[in-house]
Amino acid sequence: SLTSRPVLRSVEPIGKWFESYWRGSDKNQTYNAIGDPYRVPAEESSAESTSLCIEDEISEDYLASLDPREWKSQDHYSILGLKSLRFRASEEQIKRCYKQTVLKYHPDKSTREVGRNNIEITEAIFTCITKAYEILGHSQKRKAYDSIDPTFDDSIPPPCVNSKENFFKSFTPCFESNARFSIIQPVPSLGDENTSFKDVETFYNFWYNFESWREFSYQDEEDLSKAENREERRWMEKQNKVARQKKKKEDSGRIRQLVDNAYSCDPRIKKFKEEQKERKAALKKAKIEAARALQEENERIRRMKLDEERKRNEILQKEEKEKADKIKREREELKKMLKKERKTLRTICKRHNYFANSDEERLKGMEEVESLCNNLTLDQLKSLNSDMSAGNAETIGVIFRNHIEEVLKKLREIQLRDELPVSQDQTTKGENSSNRSSRSWNDEEEQLLVKAVKVFPPGTVDRWDCIASFLKVHGSDHINRTSKEVIAKVKAMQNEGFETRKQKANEDAFSSFSKSQFKDVDANSDSSSVSHEKNNVEEPWTANEQKLLEKALKTYPSSVPERWDRIAAAIPGRTKKECLKRYKELAALVKAKRA
Numbered sequence: 070s071l072t073s074r075p076v077l078r079s080v081e082p083i084g085k086w087f088e089s090y091w092r093g094s095d096k097n098q099t100y101n102a103i104g105d106p107y108r109v110p111a112e113e114s115s116a117e118s119t120s121l122c123i124e125d126e127i128s129e130d131y132l133a134s135l136d137p138r139e140w141k142s143q144d145h146y147s148i149l150g151l152k153s154l155r156f157r158a159s160e161e162q163i164k165r166c167y168k169q170t171v172l173k174y175h176p177d178k179s180t181r182e183v184g185r186n187n188i189e190i191t192e193a194i195f196t197c198i199t200k201a202y203e204i205l206g207h208s209q210k211r212k213a214y215d216s217i218d219p220t221f222d223d224s225i226p227p228p229c230v231n232s233k234e235n236f237f238k239s240f241t242p243c244f245e246s247n248a249r250f251s252i253i254q255p256v257p258s259l260g261d262e263n264t265s266f267k268d269v270e271t272f273y274n275f276w277y278n279f280e281s282w283r284e285f286s287y288q289d290e291e292d293l294s295k296a297e298n299r300e301e302r303r304w305m306e307k308q309n310k311v312a313r314q315k316k317k318k319e320d321s322g323r324i325r326q327l328v329d330n331a332y333s334c335d336p337r338i339k340k341f342k343e344e345q346k347e348r349k350a351a352l353k354k355a356k357i358e359a360a361r362a363l364q365e366e367n368e369r370i371r372r373m374k375l376d377e378e379r380k381r382n383e384i385l386q387k388e389e390k391e392k393a394d395k396i397k398r399e400r401e402e403l404k405k406m407l408k409k410e411r412k413t414l415r416t417i418c419k420r421h422n423y424f425a426n427s428d429e430e431r432l433k434g435m436e437e438v439e440s441l442c443n444n445l446t447l448d449q450l451k452s453l454n455s456d457m458s459a460g461n462a463e464t465i466g467v468i469f470r471n472h473i474e475e476v477l478k479k480l481r482e483i484q485l486r487d488e489l490p491v492s493q494d495q496t497t498k499g500e501n502s503s504n505r506s507s508r509s510w511n512d513e514e515e516q517l518l519v520k521a522v523k524v525f526p527p528g529t530v531d532r533w534d535c536i537a538s539f540l541k542v543h544g545s546d547h548i549n550r551t552s553k554e555v556i557a558k559v560k561a562m563q564n565e566g567f568e569t570r571k572q573k574a575n576e577d578a579f580s581s582f583s584k585s586q587f588k589d590v591d592a593n594s595d596s597s598s599v600s601h602e603k604n605n606v607e608e609p610w611t612a613n614e615q616k617l618l619e620k621a622l623k624t625y626p627s628s629v630p631e632r633w634d635r636i637a638a639a640i641p642g643r644t645k646k647e648c649l650k651r652y653k654e655l656a657a658l659v660k661a662k663r664a
Contacts, residue, residue, distance in 0.1 A: 127147070127148070127150050127170065128147075131147065132148070132174070132194045132197070133190055133194070135148070135193060135194060135197045136193065137193055137196040137197055137200065140197065140200045141287070143197060143200075143201070144219065144220075145200075145201035145204055145205055145214060146158070146201075146205070148170070148197055148198055148201040149163065149166045149167055149170055149198070149201050149202065149205065150166045150169070150170065151163065151166055151205075155215075155218065155220065156215045156218065156249055158205075160206075163202070163205050163206060164206070167198070167201075167202040167206070170198050171195075171198060174191060174194050174195050174198060175195060176188065176191050176192050176195055210287075212282065212284070213284060213285075213286045213287040214287050215249070216250070216283045216284055216285060216287065217285060217287050217288055221246065222243075222246065223320075223323060225243055225323065225326060225327040225330060226239040226240055226243060226327075226330060226331075226334075227330065228329075228330045228333045228334050232330065232334045233334045233336070236331075236334050236335060236336060237259065237261060237262075239334075240259060240327075240330075240331045240334070241258075241259050243327060244256075244258075244259050244276070244327075244331075245258075247324065247327070250281040250282060250283040251279065251280065251281065251282075252280040252281070252282050253275075253280060256275070257271055257272045257275050258272070259272060259331075260272065262336070262337065264337065266337075266341050269335075269337055269338070269341070273328065273331075273332060276324070276327075276328045276331075277325075277328055279324050279328075281320065281321070281324065283317070283320055284313060284317065285312070285313045285316040285317065286309070286313060288312075288316070289309040289312070289313075290308070290309070290312065291305035291306075291308050291309050292305075293305050293306065293309075386624070389624075389639070390638075390639075393617075393638065393639045393640075393641060394638075396641040397638070397641035397642070398641075399641070400641035400642040401641070401642070403447065403642075404642060406447055407447055407450070410447060410450035410451055410454055411442040411450065413450075413454045414438065414441065414442060414450060414453065414454055414457075415438055415442070417454065417457050417458065417465070418434065418438045418469065421465060421466070422434075423435055423437075423438065424465075424466045424469060424470075437469075437473045440473070440476055440477075441453070441472060441473065441476060443608075444476050444479070444480070445472070445476070449472075453468070453472055456468050457469065483526075483527050510558055513544070514540060514544060514550075515558075515562075517539070517540050517543055517544060518536070518540065518555070518558060518559070518562075521535075521536040521539040521540060522536065522559065523609070524539065524609060524654075525539070525609075526609050533552035533555050533556055534552050534661070535658055536552075536555050537549075537550045537551060537552050537554075537555050537661075538657060538658050538661035539654065539657070539658075540555070541657075541661060542654075542657040542661070610651060614640055614642075614643065617639060617640045618636070618640055618643075618648060618651060618652070620639075621635070621636040621639040621640060621648075622636065622652070624639070625639075633645045633648060633649055636648050
């Protein structure tokens with residue numbers, strides 16, 4: 070078969086035989102009879118021992134006082150010459166110092182040098198050295214010994230005045246000595262006065278969550294090797310475990326107390342809190358200032374808007390007042406002219422005894438004159454007065470009668486338009502229902518009904534409901550009348566003669582009014598007063614006057630002094646009493662509808 074090509078490789082010699090060869094060739098080492106390469110001559114051993122260096126001098130008196138049976142209470146680092154390094158000593162340093170002490174205090178060598186008198190002391194020292202290396206050379210056993218190192222100071226600075234004044238000098242060594250037990254390395258340092266808040270916060274967070282590897286198995290009181298059986302061994306393990314947990318808990322409490330004392334005495338914490346407090350105060354002050362500035366700006370804008378609105382209202386009020394004054398003047402002028410023409414008509418008719426031959430005809434003539442005064446316009450009154458003044462005794466009556474017929478014709482047309490389109494069946498049903506009603510209409514209610522029909526003329530929204538509410542408010546008995554009852558009563562009054570009912574109501578009202586006056590008052594004066602009051606009551610509110618009233622109520626609220634005087638001034642031709650009465654009537658209607 071074909072062979073592979075040769076490959077160049079590097080080979081290193083190994084093994085104890087090569088080592089013995091290397092030692093012999095380098096140091097002229099001689100072999101013993103059995104060829105053991107590790108046995109060296111005494112002079113070479115002495116030379117090699119001098120090459121090692123012990124870290125600390127070992128006290129001969131201390132070594133001589135050691136008792137192998139009391140190995141737990143011995144300072145193992147001092148036995149190996151590592152008293153200064155202690156837990157900082159590396160494994161290499163421990164091995165080197167152990168080798169040196171073994172070479173120095175080995176029983177065979179000590180016997181040759183000092184004789185056999187001190188053989189027992191030398192063996193005791195060698196036993197203690199071996200035990201020390203057994204503990205320090207094993208990582209777990211060394212950790213247990215370092216946890217209870219007799220040179221470690223468990224005390225902590227108290228939170229006193231001295232600790233606050235010398236904070237760093239008091240607490241820095243304590244934290245550095247306890248840092249050896251931390252699982253997490255490296256451990257944050259305490260720092261100084263110039264350490265930032267972030268570093269200080271990191272330091273305290275670390276120590277408040279400190280994780281320690283310290284354990285106290287070295288101080289176990291029960292020796293498991295002395296157990297006679299398995300049950301006794303378990304009992305010893307349980308006792309040792311309880312003791313370890315108790316000591317671990319005490320050590321954790323000690324660390325916590327150390328951190329609490331440091332936190333309470335740390336001058337940087339106080340400074341940071343004051344700075345934080347100042348920042349919060351500054352932030353709060355800035356917010357308050359911003360809120361106040363915003364409030365002032367909003368108040369300024371509000372005042373500016375109020376001033377603008379006030380100026381607009383003043384201009385509008387001034388224009389409305391001028392307009393209202395103008396309308397009022399025109400209305401007053403018109404009213405004066407109407408009053409003059411009506412007075413002229415009454416005078417002419419009175420001079421001709423109202424064109425009547427009896428008292429009944431005279432009373433009817435007076436009513437017809439008042440009907441003409443209330444329904445004719447100014448131009449019509451002027452034309453009528455002019456025709457009657459130019460006519461003679463025969464033609465005046467004809468002219469008067471013609472105008473009366475025209476007015477009555479118009480009134481009848483209005484009444485026909487106002488009638489509801491109710492079928493005959495419904496009318497019969499309403500009449501039957503009205504007849505079955507046990508509540509009869511008295512004279513006062515009939516008079517109020519006549520008045521309400523005139524106050525709410527045809528065309529008024531919800532006219533019959535308004536008339537029913539008017540009867541309820543102004544009636545003495547406050548009897549509730551429905552709109553159907555009102556309609557039925559009006560139809561009944563129309564069937565028996567509306568003019569007859571009106572005349573009867575006027576006569577009753579005139580009689581009642583005459584009885585309430587003084588007996589010595591002149592009859593003409595009474596008639597004039599009643600006629601004037603009647604005119605004031607019967608004059609309805611127009612749509613324009615209603616709008617002016619509503620606008621005046623909004624313009625002059627209840628807080629305005631002399632409110633009703635100003636409202637009356639804004640409505641030409643209406644007095645303060647009329648405006649107040651109209652307001653009460655409207656309020657009663659609103660309440661009645663809501664009910």
